[in-house]
Amino acid sequence: MKSKSIRYTLMTTAGLVSALVFAGFIMSGVGSGNPFLSEASADQEKSAEAAVNRLPSYFPNTEVLRPDEMRITALGTGLPTPITRAQKSTAWMVELGNGDVFLFDLGTGSMENLFGLRPDFSRLDKVFLSHLHSDHFGDLDAFIVGSWLSGRYTPLHVYGGSGDTPELGTKAAVEALMKALAWDIKSRTGILPDAGGKVITHEFDYKPENQVIYEDNGVKIKSWPAIHSLDGSVSYRLEWNGLTFVFGGDTRPNKWFIEYAKGADFAIHECFPTPKGLAAFNDWEMRPATFVSSYIHTPPQGFGKVMSESKPRMAVAFHTVLLPDIQQGMLEGIRKTYDGPLTIATDLMVWNVTKDTIIMREAAFPDRVTPSSTTQAYKSAHRSGEAKMSKYIMGGVWKGFTPPPLPEK
Ligand SMILES: [Zn+2]
């Protein structure tokens, strides 16, 4: 499809600067009055009409994915600090038209955004961790318990790389977390479905390039190593129905990403502040700022170079700082080395991806939400019975209050 590029800079009320270039992609809101479509070519408009009637914002649970469509939601796009109302740590959700849902990382604070979307938690049983920094898995505990309370009645499957030594691998981390949650899990088991309190860890060797680590229901997920802090960090590539989603996790620019993200429909790679930007933001000396920005992460010009080589249909930057001057600096840095389709992601951006179009919107939901609805399968899943307290504690029950009779099972 031959069409014009539309370039613009968007300033939101939060002072956020995002830069997007759409070359042959359709922005949301098919119909009149859309400033983006007013610049679209005839081809684009036709393709937009053929795509879907999508509302200008994404209102969770109001649209059904088409069988050939992938929806990607940014649940967290920031750093380990500060975790603010406006920006949580890294987490991404990928929903497919075949009904599958995949989570990539669960950084600190990201659960607030996930729960705000009120997803069907019975389908959210797969998490792929890029590495074990808290800004990438710090909400795994909140997810294990929260999703179990909200509709997940089968074990949670956690995928992640091995480490240099067994104690630095994903299996050891999840086992330790489950030990820490022993009281919590035991207290709820029986009230909640037994199987939902279980976690199955799939630890794989972090070294092999482009190895298949998951294959089911027409979905293949592959991994390759990332260069970040310690051995064990990985990147992922999800392939389904002719579409490719890539999540780089945290990494210094590396040859594997360039090779295996090549031509992806949607490629997410971190984009860190420059050494100077990080030094100013964290009030650090230049040496640690330079090391962190450019030796274990990727500064904007590095991000641009990586994307210029891998040439995805949409390049997505995350791990940013939501301050206008830093965002502007990042954009200018990227544009020195990359002029293709780009989004600097912020929390709750949503993309619907098909072979023909990529529609980008923001999710809209209130700050206060009720829990997700559960399924009948969740309600009737096996429960072994409520946890018991000791005679000593039960001896303290006050006779002045009589609870209502317990319904039969
Ligand atoms: Zn990290």
Ligand SMILES: [Zn+2]
């Ligand atoms: Zn990180």
